[in-house]
Amino acid sequence: MPADREDEICGKALELLSDLCSRGEVHDENCLDFTYYFRDLGRPRYSDSDVSVSLLSLLVTTCGLALFAVSLFVSWKLFWVPWRDRFLPSLKDQQGEQQPVLTESAMKISHTSPDIQLEAQMKAKELNHIHIARVQRQVTEHNSIRRQMNVSNPDFNLAQFQRQESLTGPGLGRIKPELYKQRSIDADDTRRADSCGRLHFILKYDCDLEQLIVKIHKAQDLPAKDFTGTSDPYVKIYLLPDRKTKHQTKVHRKTLNPIFDEVFLFPVEYAELPTRKLHFSVYDFDRFSRHDVIGQVVVDNFLDLPDFPQETRLCRDILYVSADNVDLGDLMFSLCYLPTAGRLTITIIKARNLKAMDITGASDPYVKVSIMCDGRRLKKRKTSTKRNTLNPVYNEAIVFDVPPENIDQISLLIAVMDYDRVGHNEVIGVCHVGNRAQSLGRDHWNEMLTYPRKPIARWHPLVEWVGQSTAGGSQGSCNSLRTPPSP
Template sequence: MVQGLKPMDFNSLADHYVKLHLLPGACKVSHVIMGSNTDTGSFIGESRVPLKRVKPDQTKHFHTCLEHPPPKESVKPSALFLFQPLPSLLFSSLFKQWENEQLHSLEERGWVLLSLQFLPPLDEGDGGGRRGEGLCVVGVQRCAHLSAMEVNVSVCLYLKPDTQKKSKHKTAVIKKTLNPEFNEELFYEISMSELSNKTLEVTVWDYDLGRSNDFIGGVCLSCHYQGDPLRHWMDCLKNKGQSVERWHILTNELPRSVSHE
């Protein structure tokens, strides 16, 4: 059953149909279900279902969200450059387009809402409180549209580099939902200069009783990354004392330094 599809026609009426593909494979062997007119149509979205948890002789129901359509194929700027010189503005535009396509090539695994806040150290005359170092407050608000089937979710935070591995923290486990709400705050005592050279790794995990935990998705925030992770990190550093909140896309790329127990 399919629910909540956005209307694609002006009259909000459409003959929807679904194509099934068994991947991976040298070619896509598909099966079409639903609808009658399958010759032409507008692509609405897709979802991939891992079959490793399906047991023999057992019916299993999956509840998934459709993902955004994949980007259209385009000619890479490097291929064009081999044949003819390009004006600098055109080459820059093509390179940005190629860079965006590389980012979108990662599989989206859902979203996470994070808040960042840096509290500077208190002055000596304020009495009590922080001395010398500030406080970085990381808020894990909630996740949305996670691409998992049986999900008991926890978020792990790791502020690196960290030779002593004392900066790893994780939230409580929220059970049986693809849209868990955490509303938790984690605290790191750190100076502004140290924080500017750190990377915050955020990974989301599915906890399975009696089995190894499954990685759902992750994102890294620091000055060494691009896009929203960079903008969020810089907004935190520039706006001392203010809490800055932003949604981030979770991807299937597991940070190299992460090992989750």
């Protein structure tokens, strides 16, 4: 039987039973059971597939809302924020905060730009009274080829030139080389000032111990030697004319007003004080180059000081001193030449008062000896390195084989170096010895030749290294220098 027919018969049967129950022709219990059953049939029934479809639709709706929210956020970041930054300042200006109005005509554009309209320059004169500020750009043309670059009128016009001069003035719009010169911290006009700050110190003489007591308290208003606007100052102290006894304070980093509070003692008899001078040298420490001299203070006539030999507080101006007078230290070595063996012996004995190259106030010095001929290095030797000292003692001999016919063609370049484990080794100072050397270097060399087979020892002051040898002789050819066989 077809399904539609069954549904129709079942529906009629149900209507018939309902009619019988309503008339009371069927027992009440059966009617109640039938009524409950009929009511249950009328309720909607849900299958598992309906529940799955509902959950899926809910999930799709949630994802759609999330994507919509993300798209709104991206649109806000891309469009609203730039628009707000661009237009809101102008709205604020219209509401009450008046800002300078800078039109294109108020700008002095470089004459190398081709699109400069003459009308814009005319409007600048008319609106000049409402402009609060004007922007001037520099003109890059040479004075000899000054001309107006204009698309509509490329030819030079005297009226335009005069109008331009009236707008910009005679001094505006030109490059001034002096404005672009980098201001050096060590410029001569600054360094040659009478005062480079002040030094506060205390002097006292102990008659029982026969010692001059010097306490360096502080320095004030030192000039800046670093590009950061600060300095790394320290102080060296001598009791001249004796340079063997030298004291040095600690280095204070990045300050123009260092406080030292360090005490130093100089053994000296009271009767010698009138012939002595106390010399303070203030330096700026530099790890990668030579130390800069800030200035110096010299104290003499101790007996004329108030309250001396009792404790006397002094404040002296730090005076400028030339960098050429910087004390780099001294080196003692001996020279000995054996003509028969053709052997030149340089004995490095010791050094004193070397310049501090490390921030600890010391150095790691060694000595390098080079044979020079016509400015060329032929051979070189070096000593051992002495750690953490400014007064190293070596007593090391360096031997070169030099024939007698070549002894007048060579010179010696002796350099005291500071060993650096990380970076490059630095030159503390050098000295030259040879026929073409100056003063002491030449005299020492000639004395060696005058007294052969005899060691001649001398102290030599170290000088600044200038990057090339200046003491090499040029007599004869360096190629003729040969090494004789050892005896």
